[in-house]
Amino acid sequence: MLTHPTHNRLVALGLNGMAKALDEQQRQPDIATLAFEERLALLVDREATERENKRLIARLRFASLRQNAVVEDIDMKAPRGLDKPLFQKLVAGEWIDRHQNLLIIGPTGVGKSWIACALGHKACRDNRSVLYQRLPRLFEALTLARGDGRHARLLRTLARVELLVLDDWGLAPMTAEQQRDLLEMMEDRHGRGSTVVTSQLPVEHWHELIGNPTIADAILDRLVQSPQAHPQGREPTQSRRQASDA
Structure with a gap:
């Protein structure tokens, strides 16, 4: 199967969110019911979310807010x-x-x-x-x-x-x-x-x-x-x- 090398290639390209989502998809027994475009969209959405979370963490670290307030x-x-x-x-x-x-x-x-x-x-x-x-x-x-x-x-x-x-x-x-x-x-x-x-x-x-x-x-x-x-x-x-x- 190509899952393992594909995972490694995604990590090497810095697409860690997509790599994690790919692993999760492989563990879902009904994932095959989704079309290719739907599975790809899930991978891309996960990558976008991971990147935004990292940017938010970096912004909060730089902000150095005194209180952990929302x-x-x-x-x-x-x-x-x-x-x-x-x-x-x-x-x-x-x-x-x-x-x-x-x-x-x-x-x-x-x-x-x-x-x-x-x-x-x-x-x-x-x-x-x-x-x-x-x-x-x-x-x-x-x-x-x-x-x-x-x-x-x-x-x-x-x-x-x-x-x-x-x-x-x-x-x-x-x-x-x-x-x-x-x-x-x-x-x-x-x-x-x-x-x-x-x-x-x-x-x-x-x-x-x-x-x-x-x-x-x-x-x-x-x-x-x-x-x-x-x-x-x-x-x-x-x-x-x-x-x-x-």
Whole structure:
């Protein structure tokens, strides 16, 4: 029989999904009732599924999401002020296609990081590139990268991802170096990618947190200029004005 050499040839060609499906077909006594085209379609479908699963695993590994969260597990009845229709729009992901930003504001314990990671996981499932970073750790990484020549490369990585999640925004005032790094990030991503920010600090205090008024204006203009979603029961905002959609 040609089954064994065909299996080996498929593996050699990198068609592992088809090889597995072929083995499974050979163990099914009624497989002969299917037409050749039907059996071939099953092999191709299995290969496509295997490849997509591998790509998803790679995207999730790169994303490094802090929480193992999925949108299907989010309890909409929990007292965190989530607007269900608005959240469904966020899950759909069109705001990422429009390069809009999302601000998740609220006190400790309401699940800001969980929601952000769940949306990041959904974006990975939708074949989008995602990267999660705690902002304090990111600032540390940028400082180290500046010292060993990797600073520009790290900024390019942050600029290229379709969805960047910045967790724990506003835990401490920013240094002059951190202000400049944040401005570079926002400038690089403006109109090219979406950014999710989680923070305990209300947006109206971010200007003071950043420090330098000129840099703060530039950062907030790029971050808050597009329609935003506020998950604490408020409508989306646009440049601190009310807007109609997320």
